[in-house]
Amino acid sequence: MNKSMETAEVAKQNRAYAEALAELLYQFADDDFIISFRGSEWLGLAPFIEEDVAFSSITQNTMGHATMFFQLLEELGEGDADALAHARKVDERRSSVYLEKMNGDGHYIEEPDYDWALAVVRNFLYETMKRVKLQAAMKSTYQPLANMATKIIMEQTYHLAHWKLWMEQLLGATDEAKEKLLSRLDEAWEEFGDALSLGPKASDIAKFGILIEEETFKQYWLEEVKKTLPAKYATIPKKSLGNGREGMHGEDLQQAINIFTEVYQIDEQAVW
Amino acid sequence: MTQVKQEEEILDVLKTVDDPELTNVSVYDLGMVHSILISEKDVYVTMVPTFAGCPALDFIERDVKLAVETLPWVERCEVTFSFEQQWTTDDITEQGKIQLKKLGISPPPENYTIGTEWTVACPYCESNYTSMENVFGPTACRSILYCLDCRNPFEAMKPVLKDTSELIS
Numbered sequence: 001m002n003k004s005m006e007t008a009e010v011a012k013q014n015r016a017y018a019e020a021l022a023e024l025l026y027q028f029a030d031d032d033f034i035i036s037f038r039g040s041e042w043l044g045l046a047p048f049i050e051e052d053v054a055f056s057s058i059t060q061n062t063m064g065h066a067t068m069f070f071q072l073l074e075e076l077g078e079g080d081a082d083a084l085a086h087a088r089k090v091d092e093r094r095s096s097v098y099l100e101k102m103n104g105d106g107h108y109i110e111e112p113d114y115d116w117a118l119a120v121v122r123n124f125l126y127e128t129m130k131r132v133k134l135q136a137a138m139k140s141t142y143q144p145l146a147n148m149a150t151k152i153i154m155e156q157t158y159h160l161a162h163w164k165l166w167m168e169q170l171l172g173a174t175d176e177a178k179e180k181l182l183s184r185l186d187e188a189w190e191e192f193g194d195a196l197s198l199g200p201k202a203s204d205i206a207k208f209g210i211l212i213e214e215e216t217f218k219q220y221w222l223e224e225v226k227k228t229l230p231a232k233y234a235t236i237p238k239k240s241l242g243n244g245r246e247g248m249h250g251e252d253l254q255q256a257i258n259i260f261t262e263v264y265q266i267d268e269q270a271v272w
Numbered sequence: 273m274t275q276v277k278q279e280e281e282i283l284d285v286l287k288t289v290d291d292p293e294l295t296n297v298s299v300y301d302l303g304m305v306h307s308i309l310i311s312e313k314d315v316y317v318t319m320v321p322t323f324a325g326c327p328a329l330d331f332i333e334r335d336v337k338l339a340v341e342t343l344p345w346v347e348r349c350e351v352t353f354s355f356e357q358q359w360t361t362d363d364i365t366e367q368g369k370i371q372l373k374k375l376g377i378s379p380p381p382e383n384y385t386i387g388t389e390w391t392v393a394c395p396y397c398e399s400n401y402t403s404m405e406n407v408f409g410p411t412a413c414r415s416i417l418y419c420l421d422c423r424n425p426f427e428a429m430k431p432v433l434k435d436t437s438e439l440i441s
Binding site for chain 2: 050053054057058060061062063064065067068144147148150151152154155157158161162
């Protein structure tokens with residue numbers, strides 16, 4: 001039985017523990033941050049106005065969750081939360097590569113030809129993963145993480161319910177809708193894999209009871225998505241885009257960083 | 273002045289600090305005040321955020337600090353948000369529910385269990401003949417509804433409760 005770590009000060013005294021913990025917190029923070037950024041690009045472009053309100057509300061709340069995780073990292077001595085969000089280079093980021101993918105062709109300002117099927121598939125798979133990860137984190141030996149997970153999951157319930165409903169409705173809608181969704185699901189089964197990776201410190205993360213074993217985590221996720229998806233998606237997705245947990249990223253992340261750090265680059269002290 | 277009297281004074285002040293996004297609903301009535309610690313002229317207020325992702329937290333922190341510091345005997349007030357306890361919609365006081373209704377926002381359902389359906393009464397005519405237009409509203413904590421009786425659109429606080437379902441055993 002692992003000892004519970006009540007505060008950042010206590011956790012920092014065990015170097016291996018603190019390093020494994022930071023690795024996991026970067027995953028939580030970077031994932032929420034990048035998926036919120038891609039979500040924010042949809043503002044004003046969702047299929048209808050109620051969806052625009054819903055999607056932007058989820059996105060704003062998720063960005064808030066990212067902030068909370070960056071603050072946990074700040075407490076651990078990793079640096080200022082704003083700098084962690086804005087100043088880190090591409091290869092220092094731990095977000096899943098699949099979550100970084102651009103929303104589709106075009107640009108937010110000029111002819112955004114975004115794909116709603118990608119938005120639905122990506123958010124459904126992600127929110128299910130986040131829920132499993134938060135549920136495991138509620139029992140973490142790191143008490144501040146357990147507290148935060150308990151809080152966030154109360155809100156995240158609504159996010160997951162939203163995307164699950166979209167998934168169910170579109171899978172049962174017209175042939176065109178179903179085809180678009182299945183094609184994005186096939187793609188996700190090639191690419192989503194790194195989102196389920198707990199990174200290079202996975203064994204320490206499990207050993208110290210910060211989270212559960214990576215294999216167990218993957219299986220819980222699969223059990224959950226299977227309840228909604230067609231039977232063919234019964235395996236763990238591959239990582240054909242690479243593993244973001246190990247700092248491997250594509251050009252899409254650089255494109256995102258260039259945009260969301262534009263103001264930060266001009267004035268690091270800007271107040272939001 | 274006794275400690276009890278001092279605490280009372282602080283609570284009275286906190287009842288005048290409104291949530292920036294909910295006019296006339298105080299942070300006290302929303303159930304956000306967790307504890308007050310007094311050490312001579314210093315006051316430490318611990319609060320629980322309604323939504324973790326709420327962008328109004330910084331404003332609330334500032335408003336609470338400034339309000340408490342208006343008390344003549346207080347030199348400094350420090351406000352912290354804690355996640356050790358989780359805010360739920362059950363923490364909203366009776367007064368808070370009355371004030372919410374005045375804004376056209378229905379208070380969250382009582383004795384609600386996660387995952388089950390809930391009915392929301394119209395804050396204007398009290399009818400239960402209402403429909404949910406959007407679970408998500410103008411802020412993270414609110415939903416948009418429509419009253420089929422008095423034909424008014426209105427908002428409601430989302431029920432936010434502790435999740436006791438066990439996905440992972």
